[in-house]
Amino acid sequence: MPESASRRRKKPAYxxxxxxxxxxxxxxxxxxxxxxxxxxxxxxxVVTYISDWSYPIPNIRAWNLAIGFSVMMVGFVMLMRWR
Incomplete structure (x- = not known):
């Protein structure tokens, strides 16, 4: 009889x-x-585009778009973590 068959299994079954x-x-x-x-x-x-880049915060022009898209991005990231 082969040696491996005579040994008992030392670990329990999975x-x-x-x-x-x-x-x-x-x-x-x-x-x-x-x-x-x-x-x-x-x-x-939308307010940034309608006001011709003057509002919601005057004198920062294109940064108004960056702020708006950043706020939306935070909302999207939060939605990905929602359960």
Whole structure:
């Protein structure tokens, strides 16, 4: 009889890991804040275009677009983490 067949298995049989629990859900205020940021950013960009680059903050011209798109980007990133 081969040597490997006469030995007993030293390790126990494979047991799968326990089922992982559901990830924690987001707070109830999280989704409304995300949507609010998206809407505020959109309004900021629209006001910038309508006012011919003068408002919402005067004298910064194209930076108004950067601010509006940044606010929307924060909203999108928050939505990706929403559960």
């Amino acid at each position: 047991t799968p890991p326990p089922a992982s629990s559901q990830p924690a859900l987001s707070k109830p205020w999280y989704a409304p804040v995300c949507v609010a940021l998206l809407i505020i950013g959109l309004i900021w960009v």
